[in-house]
Amino acid sequence: MKKTNLLLLVMSLAVISGCAESSALIKASSTSVRSDVFQELNDGGPIPLGYADLRIISSLKTHKPGIYSKKDLHGTPEYRLLINVDGQAVQLQGSLYEENIEPRWLRDPEAGEGVRYRFGRDLRLKAGKHRIVVAIPDDGLAVEREITLSEGKNNLVLEPIYGATPGKQRPGFYGTTSFKEGIKWFRLKLNGQDI
Secondary structure, eight states: OHHHHHHHHHHHHHHHHHHHHHHHHHHHHSSOSOSSSEEEOSSOOOOOTTEEEEEEEEEEEEOOTTSSOTTOOTTSTTOEEEEEETTEEEEEEOEEEEEEEOOSSTTOTTOEEEEEEEEEEEEEEESEEEEEEEEEGGGTEEEEEEEEEOSEEEEEEEEEEEEEOOSOOOTTOTTOEEEEEEEEEEEEEETTEEO
């Protein structure tokens, strides 16, 4: 019994610690402390020697607005994606539309009625190593990585990892997730490789 209680205490502290780390990272990354790291691009143009173009894209789904509270920003244009590269921050507003899709396979995490967001931004910065923070402040989610950009074009894809569905799992259906349970993490892929 004591071992079980100790294990539950350690797990609770790990969750609280993770939330505190994300909150602190979001707060620190929300404001720019530099303005010389990247330039936002409207049209590509030729890439100067020693520089890299970074295309950041993400497609994710949330519940419709007002389901949980009137103050909930999910499903509204105010729901934003925060990007911070080496201390320079930018908030991305996504294009959004309502969608109701049928399950494409048995455990489709995006099946159902909700709001689809598509985020995208093109940045030009020096090639080499950079520290990037990707966050959704309204969900208390922040992911920090070190990336190495090669000269030329680079793509960073942010794939959402949704929360686990509640209830008793049936055999063979372990680990089912749904956008209705919120975004719990991002999988980052730089030029097709997990980082």
